[in-house]
Amino acid sequence: MMKLASMAADAIRKGNFQALPPNIRVFQKSVFHQGGSTLAMVRIDGTDCLLIFGRGPARDMLPGSRGKDCTLSPLTVRTREALGALAPFTVPVSCGPGRTSMGLGDRLGIATPGHIRAVTGRDVFPVFAQQSTRELALTGRDYGDVLNAAAFAVFREGYRSGYGADADHLKSVKDIKDALAMGFSMITLDCSDELDARAGAMDDATALERYARLETAVRSRYESRYLEKSFTMGGMPFTFGRAELARLALVYHRAVDYMCRVHDECIAPLARSVDFEISIDETSFPTSPAAHYLVASELAAWGVKPASIAPRFCGEFQKGIDYRGDIERFRKELGAHAEIARIHGHRLSIHSGSDKFLVFPNIAKATVGRVHVKTSGTSWLEALKVAAGEEPALYREMRRYAIENFAEARKLYHIDAGPASLPDADGTKDHDLPALLDGDAERQVMHISYGQILLARDGSGGALFRDRLYSLLVRREERYAELLAGHVGRHLDALGRGTHGRHP
Numbered sequence: 001m002m003k004l005a006s007m008a009a010d011a012i013r014k015g016n017f018q019a020l021p022p023n024i025r026v027f028q029k030s031v032f033h034q035g036g037s038t039l040a041m042v043r044i045d046g047t048d049c050l051l052i053f054g055r056g057p058a059r060d061m062l063p064g065s066r067g068k069d070c071t072l073s074p075l076t077v078r079t080r081e082a083l084g085a086l087a088p089f090t091v092p093v094s095c096g097p098g099r100t101s102m103g104l105g106d107r108l109g110i111a112t113p114g115h116i117r118a119v120t121g122r123d124v125f126p127v128f129a130q131q132s133t134r135e136l137a138l139t140g141r142d143y144g145d146v147l148n149a150a151a152f153a154v155f156r157e158g159y160r161s162g163y164g165a166d167a168d169h170l171k172s173v174k175d176i177k178d179a180l181a182m183g184f185s186m187i188t189l190d191c192s193d194e195l196d197a198r199a200g201a202m203d204d205a206t207a208l209e210r211y212a213r214l215e216t217a218v219r220s221r222y223e224s225r226y227l228e229k230s231f232t233m234g235g236m237p238f239t240f241g242r243a244e245l246a247r248l249a250l251v252y253h254r255a256v257d258y259m260c261r262v263h264d265e266c267i268a269p270l271a272r273s274v275d276f277e278i279s280i281d282e283t284s285f286p287t288s289p290a291a292h293y294l295v296a297s298e299l300a301a302w303g304v305k306p307a308s309i310a311p312r313f314c315g316e317f318q319k320g321i322d323y324r325g326d327i328e329r330f331r332k333e334l335g336a337h338a339e340i341a342r343i344h345g346h347r348l349s350i351h352s353g354s355d356k357f358l359v360f361p362n363i364a365k366a367t368v369g370r371v372h373v374k375t376s377g378t379s380w381l382e383a384l385k386v387a388a389g390e391e392p393a394l395y396r397e398m399r400r401y402a403i404e405n406f407a408e409a410r411k412l413y414h415i416d417a418g419p420a421s422l423p424d425a426d427g428t429k430d431h432d433l434p435a436l437l438d439g440d441a442e443r444q445v446m447h448i449s450y451g452q453i454l455l456a457r458d459g460s461g462g463a464l465f466r467d468r469l470y471s472l473l474v475r476r477e478e479r480y481a482e483l484l485a486g487h488v489g490r491h492l493d494a495l496g497r498g499t500h501g502r503h504p
């Protein structure tokens with residue numbers, strides 16, 4: 001192994017890669033000189049490693065196997081942390097207030113090279129690392145893997161423009177502190193456990209009766225700030241009538257207290273800047289502009305400045321498919337949400353934002369580009385497209401398995417489609433198989449089945465699909481990157497983040 005590493009180092013020194021045997025690959029964009037050392041990503045006998053040589057101190061800073069003239073580091077958490085000190089562009093950073101950013105969840109941990117291709121030349125801040133705890137459980141990964149995948153890909157591709165890492169939909173102070181200690185640059189606080197969602201549907205009398213039981217201090221705070229006050233945001237007027245205020249206080253007051261507590265305990269003490277996102281989107285009813293206004297104002301009164309807030313919008317933002325609902329109403333409410341965000345200084349965050357092409361232009365316009373669009377599973381669907389195109393038998397097997405285990409997947413995700421609405425794959429010719437993944441039902445069923453597919457075991461406990469899928473995607477990584485760049489690129493075009501002045 002170290003002999004092969006020496007050959008790779010020699011090729012880099014001479015700038016001549018022609019003579020390398022096929023089992024050694026140097027990722028040339030990664031070659032990086034630092035304080036007398038040279039670092040590069042190499043693939044030796046199918047394993048990616050970090051290669052370090054030269055007279056600088058870097059060789060002593062990185063763990064791994066030491067040869068006569070070079071060191072080979074495995075792609076571990078320790079290597080990533082040491083690399084971060086030498087190549088700071090591999091460390092995730094916060095986005096800050098004024099830009100468009102895009103969350104690019106990568107459930108498989110191999111999509112970042114394609115995502116880099118998608119964002120290159122566009123004015124967008126990418127969040128390459130982004131997973132929720134649910135996604136970690138369903139993919140058998142941990143936060144170390146998620147950060148490693150993004151940081152090493154950023155290094156491999158020589159991407160130096162900065163990227164974020166979002167510990168997504170976290171609920172507990174402990175999880176948030178752990179994620180921050182690991183280096184995440186964005187925290188998405190999921191307040192759903194603190195929201196009293198049922199109160200949102202209460203009739204006036206019940207809401208007022210329940211509200212009367214809240215502590216006096218809480219009630220007088222809300223009443224002095226909002227009761228019978230009217231506002232117009234984005235051309236939409238709203239008034240906090242007594243019953244409406246009662247409902248909003250019941251739904252949100254504990255959640256607001258929790259947001260403030262998390263901020264004070266986890267975010268305020270940090271010496272670095274972190275994007276603190278607050279999600280109130282996990283409710284069965286849309287977040288009204290009045291509710292968004294109230295939550296944002298309460299946070300401001302406590303001195304909390306979230307980087308972004310994710311309301312739940314009217315209509316349906318289902319996974320993997322386009323927007324469904326009344327676009328005119330969406331446009332109006334979006335205008336109100338955007339103005340509330342603007343006056344409070346946070347950005348709007350759009351969850352389940354993949355494939356919402358019908359409303360992207362509205363979102364870009366209303367927010368003037370100050371928006372975060374979060375996608376999480378769209379890179380998984382593109383990976384399945386590679387499988388459908390390159391290994392139809394594997395795709396058919398995974399699809400059959402997804403259908404058989406659909407009830408399990410459906411427990412965690414809300415979608416309309418089910419196996420009954422799927423087209424017939426047996427009657428579909430192999431070369432038409434990838435096109436199935438342009439259909440809504442196929443996209444939805446396969447989108448939510450990633451956990452079942454990745455964790456499926458055969459009779460002897462081996463992975464049923466996981467290893468075959470990974471090995472295919474590594475073999476066909478160029479194809480995968482091309483599909484991702486195209487699909488994510490279409491999102492960015494629709495969001496007004498085109499490749500200006502660049503010819504594709």
Ligand SMILES: [Zn+2]
Nearest residue numbers: 279281282351
């Ligand atoms: Zn969400």
